[in-house]
Amino acid sequence: MSYTVDFAKVLSDPYGEWIMQGLGVTLQISAVSIVFSLLLGTIIAVFRLSRVKPLVWFSLAFTEFFRNTPLLVQIFFWYFGSYAILPDVVNKWLYKQDFEFAAGVIALTVYTSAFIAEEIRSGVFAIPKTQLEASRACGLSFLQAMGYVILPQAFRIVIPPLISQFLNLIKNSSLVMTIGVMDLTYMARQIEAHTFHGFEAFTVATGIYLTISLVISYSITLYNKRVLRTTSH
Amino acid sequence: MHWNVIANNFNYFLIGAYPEGPLGGLAMSILLALGGIFGAFWLGLLIGLMRMSKSRTARNFALVYTEIIRGTPLLMVIFWFYFLAPIAFGHTLPEAESALIALIVFTSAYIAEIVRAGVESLPKGQTEAARGTGLSRYQALSYVILPQALFNMIPSFVNQFVSLTKDTSLAFIIGVNELTKAATQVNNRTLNAPTEIFITIAVLYFIICYVLTALSRRLEKRINRYQARDR
Numbered sequence: 001m002s003y004t005v006d007f008a009k010v011l012s013d014p015y016g017e018w019i020m021q022g023l024g025v026t027l028q029i030s031a032v033s034i035v036f037s038l039l040l041g042t043i044i045a046v047f048r049l050s051r052v053k054p055l056v057w058f059s060l061a062f063t064e065f066f067r068n069t070p071l072l073v074q075i076f077f078w079y080f081g082s083y084a085i086l087p088d089v090v091n092k093w094l095y096k097q098d099f100e101f102a103a104g105v106i107a108l109t110v111y112t113s114a115f116i117a118e119e120i121r122s123g124v125f126a127i128p129k130t131q132l133e134a135s136r137a138c139g140l141s142f143l144q145a146m147g148y149v150i151l152p153q154a155f156r157i158v159i160p161p162l163i164s165q166f167l168n169l170i171k172n173s174s175l176v177m178t179i180g181v182m183d184l185t186y187m188a189r190q191i192e193a194h195t196f197h198g199f200e201a202f203t204v205a206t207g208i209y210l211t212i213s214l215v216i217s218y219s220i221t222l223y224n225k226r227v228l229r230t231t232s233h
Numbered sequence: 234m235h236w237n238v239i240a241n242n243f244n245y246f247l248i249g250a251y252p253e254g255p256l257g258g259l260a261m262s263i264l265l266a267l268g269g270i271f272g273a274f275w276l277g278l279l280i281g282l283m284r285m286s287k288s289r290t291a292r293n294f295a296l297v298y299t300e301i302i303r304g305t306p307l308l309m310v311i312f313w314f315y316f317l318a319p320i321a322f323g324h325t326l327p328e329a330e331s332a333l334i335a336l337i338v339f340t341s342a343y344i345a346e347i348v349r350a351g352v353e354s355l356p357k358g359q360t361e362a363a364r365g366t367g368l369s370r371y372q373a374l375s376y377v378i379l380p381q382a383l384f385n386m387i388p389s390f391v392n393q394f395v396s397l398t399k400d401t402s403l404a405f406i407i408g409v410n411e412l413t414k415a416a417t418q419v420n421n422r423t424l425n426a427p428t429e430i431f432i433t434i435a436v437l438y439f440i441i442c443y444v445l446t447a448l449s450r451r452l453e454k455r456i457n458r459y460q461a462r463d464r
Contacts, residue, residue: 003320068395068442069435070402072413077435080420081428084234171306178406185308198316206309213304 010200015191022187023208029101029183030170033108037169038162040109041116046146048121059117066114072175074111079103079179104176112169119165123158124150163220167213174209184208235426239433242419246437249410257410259437265333265401265411270394272337277344282374284349295345302342307400311335315407332404340397347389351382385456391449395442402438412437 009015047059066074079100083091094102127150135145155162177186188205192198239246249257256264283295302310314335318326325331355378363373405413416434420427 005320064443064446065435065439068399068446069438070399070413072402072405073416073431073435073438076413076417076420077428077431081431084428171304174306174308175403177308185306185312188312192316198312199320202309202312202316206305206313209306209309210301210304214300217304 005200006197007200007204009195010191010197010204015195015201018187018191019184019204019208022182022184022205025181026170026173026183026185029104029108029176029181030166030173033105033112033169033173034166036105036109037112037116037165040113042120042151044113044117045120045124046143048117049124049146050142063114063117066111067118071107071111071172072178075104075107075175075179078107078110082106100176100180103179104173104181108169108173108176111172112165115165115168116162119158119161120151120154123154123161126157127153160220160224163216167216170212170216171209234429235423236429238419238423238426239429242415245419246412246415246433249415255410258415259412261329261409261411262398262401262413262438263441265329265336265404265409266394266398268333269336269340269397269401270390272333273340273344273393273397274390276337276341278348280341280345281348281352284345285352299342299345302339303346307335307339308403308406310339311403311407314338328407328409329404332401332407332409336397336400336404339400340393343393343396344390347386347393348382351386351389352378354385355382385460388449388453388456391445391452395445395449398442398445399438 011019044059044062047055048063050056082103086094131149131153132145135149136142140148173183174185177183177189180186182190184205188198188201191201195201246258248260249255251257251260280295280298283291284299286292286295311332315325315328315331318324318331326334359377359381360373363377364370368376401411402413404411405417408414412434416430420430423430
């Protein structure tokens with residue numbers, strides 16, 4: 001049996017259109033998850049830095065558990081198993097939405113926020129302790145000191161590692177195809193099923209992921225250079 | 234809750250249908266991870282050294298290799314090798330072998346970066362002194378530089394092994410009989426205990442990965458102390 005490589009086939013009508021639709025879904029689920037994971041990750045990091053013991057324990061358990069289990073298992077858990085632990089109201093609301101998409105967003109958000117919390121925590125540790133003491137002495141509360149003094153400085157330090165976490169999230173979003181979200185990977189699989197040209201379909205999809213990654217990591221390099229130039233003045 | 238589903242299938246989660254049938258479950262995941270880290274270490278070491286080689290061709294090849302792999306989702310690499318095999322060999326590879334090759338290729342790019350960072354973090358005087366005593370480039374590398382660099386890199390290797398252990402779950406997507414596949418099989422058969430099943434699976438992965446993460450933290454502390462004493 002001979003196999004002829006045929007890229008034109010997987011890019012022709014309607015398959016080219018499918019790839020673009022899949023890319024749209026990938027970008028959409030990534031963007032939504034990036035916003036939520038940044039929020040949740042910041043909250044978890046602040047918990048860890050607070051002096052309230054239960055919050056510290058919660059944050060520790062959260063980061064350790066979600067960082068040390070596979071994302072795929074977490075996706076399956078949120079998709080198949082979350083109904084038993086979530087309140088009924090939340091379940092009803094979730095089922096009214098696009099549930100595959102919602103489960104994918106929850107899984108990607110929770111997984112990535114555990115990593116983001118660790119990045120932010122180490123960013124905050126890089127800020128001298130006297131900053132917090134000084135702002136507390138000025139009469140700011142712990143939350144005010146965090147919000148106005150510590151976090152704005154820490155975010156500047158953690159921007160490059162945060163962006164590489166976002167990059168990981170975009171790459172990890174390929175796993176949501178397993179629960180039926182029609183993203184880029186799902187569409188490549190679909191084209192394979194229709195045309196038997198899996199090699200070409202996945203080469204095209206790989207090329208798209210690679211382009212996104214390279215563009216973003218090139219922008220980080222530019223950002224680093226510019227920031228270094230401005231701070232050296 | 235239906236925890237009896239877990240009790241009834243726990244053996245299947247651990248070793249699959251073995252010894253009556255093929256090995257599967259957690260045992261297969263661990264085998265994939267061990268095979269993967271062994272292969273990825275040697276391939277990654279090679280690529281990492283090529284990255285620092287004198288030959289421009291070797292350097293560029295290593296650069297392109299690591300950039301492409303690190304910019305691509307693992308799932309893509311897995312599918313890619315799965316669909317490449319029929320073109321390259323004329324027949325499909327067994328799923329487990331295809332997944333193992335993909336895991337090795339994927340992880341080796343990250344190992345190569347660890348190797349490069351480890352070698353570059355050694356003082357330049359080490360190479361100069363080794364070359365100065367009359368060792369060849371190759372001898373300096375294998376007797377002086379690598380033994381020190383690899384020792385310092387142990388925690389990073391352990392962390393990479395933790396990632397790899399989590400990554401083996403993706404082999405399920407092309408149909409390898411490992412822990413995640415066992416979970417979905419039992420879930421499809423019983424249908425009444427998805428929460429219990431996926432929590433159990435997550436805990437099984439967690440135990441392995443957490444123990445290794447804790448080990449890597451201890452090693453890192455010890456190595457830092459060792460280096461501090463040297464200075």
